[in-house]
Amino acid sequence: MTVGGADNRTKANTRLPHLLMGVGILYFLVPLLWVVIAATKSQPDLLDSPALWFAEFNLFENIRQLFREDDGVYGQWLLNTALYSGLSALGATALAAGAGYGLARFSFPGKRLFETGLLGMIMVPATALVLPTYLILSELEIVDTMWAVILPSLLSPFGAYLVRVYVAESVPVELIDAARIDRAGELRIFWQIAVPMMRPAIVTVFLFTLVATWNNYFLPLVMLSDSDLYPLTVGLTTWFNTAQQEAGTRMLFNLVVTGSLLAIVPLVVAFVLLQRFWRSGAAAGALK
Amino acid sequence: MTRSMPITAPEAATDPPTPRVPDESRSRRRSRRVTAHPVAGALFVLPFFLVVVAFLIVPLGYAFWLSLSSKSLALGTRFSGVDNYVRAFTDPVLLDGLLRVVLFGLVQIPIMLGIALAGALTLDAVTTKFALAFRLIAFMPYAVPAVVGALMWGFLYSRTFGPFADLPTLVGGDPIDFFSSSLLLLSLGNIVTWAWTGYNMIILYSALQGVPREMYEAAVIDGATPVQIALRVKVPAIKQAISLAAIFTVIGTMQFFTEPAIMARFAPQISAGYTPNLYAYNQAFAYSDFHYSAALSFALGFLVFVVAYAFVFVNRRRGARS
Numbered sequence: 002m003t004v005g006g007a008d009n010r011t012k013a014n015t016r017l018p019h020l021l022m023g024v025g026i027l028y029f030l031v032p033l034l035w036v037v038i039a040a041t042k043s044q045p046d047l048l049d050s051p052a053l054w055f056a057e058f059n060l061f062e063n064i065r066q067l068f069r070e071d072d073g074v075y076g077q078w079l080l081n082t083a084l085y086s087g088l089s090a091l092g093a094t095a096l097a098a099g100a101g102y103g104l105a106r107f108s109f110p111g112k113r114l115f116e117t118g119l120l121g122m123i124m125v126p127a128t129a130l131v132l133p134t135y136l137i138l139s140e141l142e143i144v145d146t147m148w149a150v151i152l153p154s155l156l157s158p159f160g161a162y163l164v165r166v167y168v169a170e171s172v173p174v175e176l177i178d179a180a181r182i183d184r185a186g187e188l189r190i191f192w193q194i195a196v197p198m199m200r201p202a203i204v205t206v207f208l209f210t211l212v213a214t215w216n217n218y219f220l221p222l223v224m225l226s227d228s229d230l231y232p233l234t235v236g237l238t239t240w241f242n243t244a245q246q247e248a249g250t251r252m253l254f255n256l257v258v259t260g261s262l263l264a265i266v267p268l269v270v271a272f273v274l275l276q277r278f279w280r281s282g283a284a285a286g287a288l289k
Numbered sequence: 290m291t292r293s294m295p296i297t298a299p300e301a302a303t304d305p306p307t308p309r310v311p312d313e314s315r316s317r318r319r320s321r322r323v324t325a326h327p328v329a330g331a332l333f334v335l336p337f338f339l340v341v342v343a344f345l346i347v348p349l350g351y352a353f354w355l356s357l358s359s360k361s362l363a364l365g366t367r368f369s370g371v372d373n374y375v376r377a378f379t380d381p382v383l384l385d386g387l388l389r390v391v392l393f394g395l396v397q398i399p400i401m402l403g404i405a406l407a408g409a410l411t412l413d414a415v416t417t418k419f420a421l422a423f424r425l426i427a428f429m430p431y432a433v434p435a436v437v438g439a440l441m442w443g444f445l446y447s448r449t450f451g452p453f454a455d456l457p458t459l460v461g462g463d464p465i466d467f468f469s470s471s472l473l474l475l476s477l478g479n480i481v482t483w484a485w486t487g488y489n490m491i492i493l494y495s496a497l498q499g500v501p502r503e504m505y506e507a508a509v510i511d512g513a514t515p516v517q518i519a520l521r522v523k524v525p526a527i528k529q530a531i532s533l534a535a536i537f538t539v540i541g542t543m544q545f546f547t548e549p550a551i552m553a554r555f556a557p558q559i560s561a562g563y564t565p566n567l568y569a570y571n572q573a574f575a576y577s578d579f580h581y582s583a584a585l586s587f588a589l590g591f592l593v594f595v596v597a598y599a600f601v602f603v604n605r606r607r608g609a610r611s
Contacts, residue, residue, distance in 0.1 A: 014515070018411045022423040025408065029426050029487060032441045033433075039444070050446070052452035100337035107330020115334065122345060122535075124597035128544040128566055129590025130574055132582055133352035134344060157342045161337055187329040216434035218547045223570070234436040238551065241440060245554050256443070261437045268432035273425055 015073040023071055033265075040262040044255045063259040070240075070256055077229055078236040079263070083219075085147060086214035089154035093210040098203055099162025101197055102129050106177060119165075122158035128219050130156075135223045149224035150232070154214045167202035168195065204278040208271070217269055233264040324463070349587065356584035366580075373584035382562035383585065390564050394542040397478040402535060409493035410519045426496070427487035431490060435484060439551035441479045468556035480548050485541075489534045494556050496530035497523055532604045536597050543593045546570070565589050 031053070041060040050056035052262055062147045065073050104116055135151050138144045172195050196203070218234040225231055228239065237260050244253035296606035349604055359369040377383055432436060445451040446467035454464050467476045505513075505522040513521075524531075546566040561575060562568040570588065573582035 006493055015415050015417070018415050019417070019419055022408075022411065022415075026423055026426050029430060029483065031407065031447060032438070032483065033429060035445060036437075036441055039450075048449055052450060056409070096337040096340055099333045103330045103333025107327065107333065109327040109331040109334075112330070112334075115338070120601070121594070121598065122341065124540065124594050124601070125345065125349075126540050126544045127594045128546060129586050129593065130345060130348055132569060132586045133348035135573075136355060136583065137348050137351050153344045155340045157559045158345075191333070191591075212432060216432075216436075218434065218436045218550075219570075221411070223574075234434050237440070238436055241551075254450075258389060259439065261440060262434060264432045265437055269429050272428065276425070276428075 007254070034264045034267070035279050036258060039255075040259040042255065047255050047258065059255075060259070062261070063255050065219040067256050067259050067263070070253070074228065074236065075256075075260055078231050078233045080262070081230060082215055082234075083267075085150050085154070086211050088208050090211035092151070092155045092205040093157040093160055094203060096155060097160030097164050097206050098196065098199060099191075100161040101202070102164075102168050102172075102191060102199070104161070105168035106172065106195075116165075119158055119162055120259040122163060125158075129221050131223050132133045138224070144224050145226050145230065147230060150214075150217075150221050153220060154210070154217070156205065157210050160210060163206060164199060164202045168199060171202075172198045195221065201278060204275065208275060211271075212268055233260070237261060237264065307334075337587065347592070352583040352587045355580055356587050359580050360578075367582075373581055374588060376581065377584055377588050383565060383568055386562045386565045386568050390543060390545050393474055393478060393545070394539060397481060398535065398538050398542060399406070400478075401482045401486050401532070402489060402538065404482070405534070406487070406493055406524070406531065407487035408490040409497055410523060412490070412494045413497040414515050415521065424491070428491050429487065430484045431488040433484065435547040436551055438484050439480055439548045442483070443552060443555045446476055448586075468552070468558075470558055473552075473556055473558070477548055477552060478554075481542075485538070489538070492534055493527060493530055496527040500526045529604075532600070536600050539592055539600070540597055543589070 002058060035053060038053060038055055040063060041058050042050060042056050043059040043062070046056035046059070104112065104119075130153070135149075138149050143149055149194055176194060177190055180194055184192075215232075216234065217232070218238075221232050221235045225235065228236065231239070240253050240260070241257045244257060297608060356373050357368060357370060358366055359372060360366045408423075408427060412420055433441075445453060448454040448464060454467060456465070458464055466472065493552045500523060504526060505518045508518050508522055544566050545564040549559050549563050549567055550570075553563070561571040565585065566589065569582050569585035
């Protein structure tokens with residue numbers, strides 16, 4: 002990484018930026034630290050002990066209770082979330098990769114119109130589509146199934162746009178032409194030449210659609226009513242509602258907190274570990 | 290990005306690619322005839338296009354069609370023209386919600402993007418391990434579901450669970466009620482800022498990394514300070530990325546739903562029409578008025594679309610002129 006500027010600067014100059022970054026680290030980290038700490042507490046300690054310090058270590062008991070509550074429905078929610086977001090991200094990425102490549106490296110009637118339309122599609126707010134889609138899918142009687150969450154999540158105009166920009170810059174026309182002269186089929190050119198070169202864009206689109214579906218609340222909230230089909234986001238809020246309403250009889254706050262912690266760990270880890278891959282893809286989208 | 294690509298295929302569909310003779314391909318001449326079949330390109334785009342039709346065009350069309358009729362007990366379902374839209378734009382609840390979201394955005398978006406830009410410029414200039422840690426940690430909230438983020442902050446704001454509400458009592462003051470009407474929007478703004486600043490910072494930082502060093506080498510030699518370079522060279526160089534981040538933030542803000550929906554458990558004054566999106570949802574699921582809800586969804590989507598598109602358009606015009 003050749004970042005200019007830092008070479009001939011004295012340490013003193015960076016004292017203020019470091020101080021500000023320190024404040025930033027505290028701000029972004031404190032809520033996460035709170036979840037980690039709170040997840041180790043029993044229900045009574047959660048209410049009584051100092052918020053940002055440990056009490057008696059109860060994490061494993063919380064986790065055991067978490068997976069036992071309501072006949073183990075949390076495990077089901079976790080599985081649902083992984084399934085919905087995994088399938089949605091795979092599908093959306095495949096569609097975006099094909100479309101982006103097709104738009105960047107081919108010419109066909111109606112292409113210009115579609116590209117202009119693509120820019121417009123990016124501007125359509127996703128949640129404005131949720132209720133209309135619900136109305137259609139309920140006519141077709143596929144609401145309250147996993148497909149009601151997965152199929153609408155396949156739509157990623159920004160993904161297609163990002164791949165298109167990336168291909169235009171990173172997959173040379175000459176290379177594709179050379180392969181064509183060697184009589185390689187279009188699908189084979191795509192798969193063996195273009196896709197490897199598009200990898201940063203593909204990883205980026207995959208991760209970002211994965212997060213979008215993993216974290217989605219509005220769509221599953223509207224589409225699903227069977228609690229066995231809920232993803233984590235909807236499931237946790239129903240538990241939280243119960244905890245609020247039946248504060249005296251059934252206390253679930255420690256489970257909501259522990260469940261929240263387990264819901265965020267996979268994605269945070271994935272993003273931190275894979276950041277080398279998605280950053281260059283994100284740059285392509287940002288530059289245009 | 291709609292500039293034409295150096296694509297070799299002719300636009301005319303009347304020109305089917307002729308099969309090439311082998312020795313011509315061996316010679317590897319840059320023949321303009323070495324072209325892709327137009328159908329192949331369309332086939333790459335087709336699956337995506339089908340999803341667009343099924344989950345964007347058809348739902349919007351259906352919602353629009355639904356919004357043009359109304360249902361009542363006395364008359365059943367009947368065509369009502371633009372009545373639902375007239376009702377929407379004279380509905381004080383919707384207008385209140387719209388105004389609230391716009392005010393929220395006017396304050397929160399500049400603050401968030403300002404911090405994100407400052408952070409990105411800092412990361413671009415300072416490359417210590419500490420800066421790396423800052424970059425990673427600032428981005429983490431992006432991977433946290435909005436539901437969980439709102440729950441966490443709800444707990445942190447609350448007097449029973451959180452450390453902050455009772456802080457003033459240490460010096461003899463009154464506890465802070467983060468859910469009171471006067472602080473509620475700020476409390477919500479903080480949740481959104483926490484969640485999205487790091488994401489925007491990374492986008493802007495990535496854009497800064499693409500700025501060629503030659504652009505400010507002369508300024509460095511002339512003795513310009515890092516702050517001067519940041520403001521006069523780097524910020525103008527990533528203007529496009531900044532406005533893109535701004536557009537997406539505006540689009541996101543107009544759809545404000547999850548955080549207020551969760552916070553309503555802590556703050557009962559968050560009503561069914563607190564934001565337009567919450568209102569559309571409640572019209573459908575609390576009042577079963579799908580026709581009006583369709584009109585609200587369609588109107589909101591259209592409004593956001595127009596604002597965003599106008600923003601892009603003006604921005605491109607300005608970018609092209611300078």
